[in-house]
Amino acid sequence: MTEVVTPTLLNAPTTDVYIDSIEVSVNQALSKSSQLYLHTSPELEMKRLLSKGSGDIFQICQVFRDNEQGRINSNEFTMLEFYRVDFTMHQLMDEIAELLAALGKNEPIKKMSYAEVFFEYSDIDILNSDINELKTILNSLDLNSDDEWIEDIQMHLFVHLIEPKLKEIPLCFIYDFPKDQAALAEIHGPVAHRFEMYINGTEIANGYQEIQSAQEYRDRFNEELNKRKVLSKPFEFLDHSFLKDLEGGLPYCSGVAIGIERLYSSLSL
Amino acid sequence: MNYSTSQFKNGLKLMLDGNPCSIVNNEIVKPGKGQAFNRVKFKDLITGKTLEKTFKSGESLEAADVMELEMQYLYSDGEKWHFMDPVSFEQFDLGKESMGTALSYLVEQDKCIVTLWNNNPISVTPPNHVILEVTDTDPGLKGDTAGTGGKPATLNTGVVVQVPLFVSIGDKVKVDTRTNEYSGRA
Numbered sequence: 053m054t055e056v057v058t059p060t061l062l063n064a065p066t067t068d069v070y071i072d073s074i075e076v077s078v079n080q081a082l083s084k085s086s087q088l089y090l091h092t093s094p095e096l097e098m099k100r101l102l103s104k105g106s107g108d109i110f111q112i113c114q115v116f117r118d119n120e121q122g123r124i125n126s127n128e129f130t131m132l133e134f135y136r137v138d139f140t141m142h143q144l145m146d147e148i149a150e151l152l153a154a155l156g157k158n159e160p161i162k163k164m165s166y167a168e169v170f171f172e173y174s175d176i177d178i179l180n181s182d183i184n185e186l187k188t189i190l191n192s193l194d195l196n197s198d199d200e201w202i203e204d205i206q207m208h209l210f211v212h213l214i215e216p217k218l219k220e221i222p223l224c225f226i227y228d229f230p231k232d233q234a235a236l237a238e239i240h241g242p243v244a245h246r247f248e249m250y251i252n253g254t255e256i257a258n259g260y261q262e263i264q265s266a267q268e269y270r271d272r273f274n275e276e277l278n279k280r281k282v283l284s285k286p287f288e289f290l291d292h293s294f295l296k297d298l299e300g301g302l303p304y305c306s307g308v309a310i311g312i313e314r315l316y317s318s319l320s321l
Numbered sequence: 322m323n324y325s326t327s328q329f330k331n332g333l334k335l336m337l338d339g340n341p342c343s344i345v346n347n348e349i350v351k352p353g354k355g356q357a358f359n360r361v362k363f364k365d366l367i368t369g370k371t372l373e374k375t376f377k378s379g380e381s382l383e384a385a386d387v388m389e390l391e392m393q394y395l396y397s398d399g400e401k402w403h404f405m406d407p408v409s410f411e412q413f414d415l416g417k418e419s420m421g422t423a424l425s426y427l428v429e430q431d432k433c434i435v436t437l438w439n440n441n442p443i444s445v446t447p448p449n450h451v452i453l454e455v456t457d458t459d460p461g462l463k464g465d466t467a468g469t470g471g472k473p474a475t476l477n478t479g480v481v482v483q484v485p486l487f488v489s490i491g492d493k494v495k496v497d498t499r500t501n502e503y504s505g506r507a
Contacts, residue, residue: 068354069354070351070354070355070356070357071354120351121327121349121357121378122348122349122350122351122357123348123349125349125351125357194338194374195374195375195376196376196377196380198377199377203355204355204356207352207355207356208358208375208377210352211350211352211355211358211360211375212358212360212373212374212375215350215360216360216373233354235354248353255352255353258353258354
């Protein structure tokens with residue numbers, strides 16, 4: 053695997069619905085003032101390298117996010133991100149487990165699909181419940197069900213019912229998220245090939261079998277931008293140069309982003 | 322008056338389903354691709370039960386008019402227990418159900434914390450340690466070292482506490498009101 057360093061200052065903000073880029077003004081004294089954006093993850097820049105035939109790559113860098121609060125969220129943190137060409141999502145999860153073993157985390161790994169984890173800790177058939185059924189469940193728990201999109205309702209139920217139960221599990225992978233929570237993962241039927249890794253109930257990593265076509269990226273970005281618009285969030289444009297660079301397509305690959313500070317503190321390193 | 326999730330902190334008193342509740346733990350959780358939530362553990366100040374709720378970041382809740390005042394326990398007529406705020410001289414009374422564990426420890430004149438909701442007393446918290454007198458216990462025979470559990474002793478409020486074998490009737494003992502444990506001689 054080759055270590056790479058990609059630019060931190062980007063021409064476009066992230067289109068993620070719930071992640072905000074930090075905007076910076078540059079070159080004002082040169083009368084060439086422009087707005088750039090600190091990367092929220094090196095994902096798009098690393099994918100440009102992959103589409104140009106870089107092969108397997110990794111990066112450890114600082115990433116930046118606006119409007120973060122809470123004990124384990126921060127405006128700046130360290131991310132390890134790596135991509136494996138020709139790996140399935142499951143092969144990547146196995147490799148992450150090897151990395152953790154090398155760091156001294158040897159406990160048995162629990163691997164569950166999103167649907168299974170809901171069956172295990174609740175009696176909700178999460179993949180086959182529509183938004184109204186899920187809102188009814190939230191209301192029966194006396195929780196606010198004001199969200200418009202099913203993924204927000206699913207996440208509310210996950211945070212309330214499931215995540216607290218994961219605290220006893222030393223190492224857990226949850227994979228095959230509902231397609232409504234695909235982010236930038238390939239979708240197969242009702243699920244997306246997306247996974248997350250939890251250590252004692254804290255989310256440490258997020259990974260996908262990556263989307264390969266530029267058109268699919270365009271569609272996902274536009275969907276995200278529309279949702280940001282509905283929520284009155286700032287920034288409403290795509291990274292067109294990224295889409296242009298990906299016109300040749302991305303090789304079949306899987307990638308993961310790991311929060312280093314959270315990883316280190318969960319391993320007591 | 323409302324509090325939004327960004328103002329949540331331990332000890333904050335809020336209304337939930339008609340009861341005043343105190344925040345015991347407030348955790349902000351943000352799923353990787355989702356909005357932030359506040360996962361909050363509450364203690365219901367009326368029922369004493371703990372409950373957990375998960376709020377969307379930005380939600381707000383009604384504040385509960387709850388005050389905790391140091392008062393003096395005056396006396397009981399068997400049905401009501403009477404307290405006085407030493408600053409305002411205002412008197413409050415509580416029924417047996419609301420007295421909780423304070424029944425086991427309070428002696429007239431003792432200071433304690435009375436919790437008021439909308440100016441009505443809802444619970445009493447005795448001081449962390451009280452000094453009470455042993456009214457009944459078996460004599461601890463010298464050399465009787467069978468077991469290390471000590472022996473039960475009844476104290477002047479009626480409560481029973483495990484004490485060391487050397488404690489006798491008439492002795493004053495210090496009791497930790499949070500654990501009902503002997504804390505030493507007084």
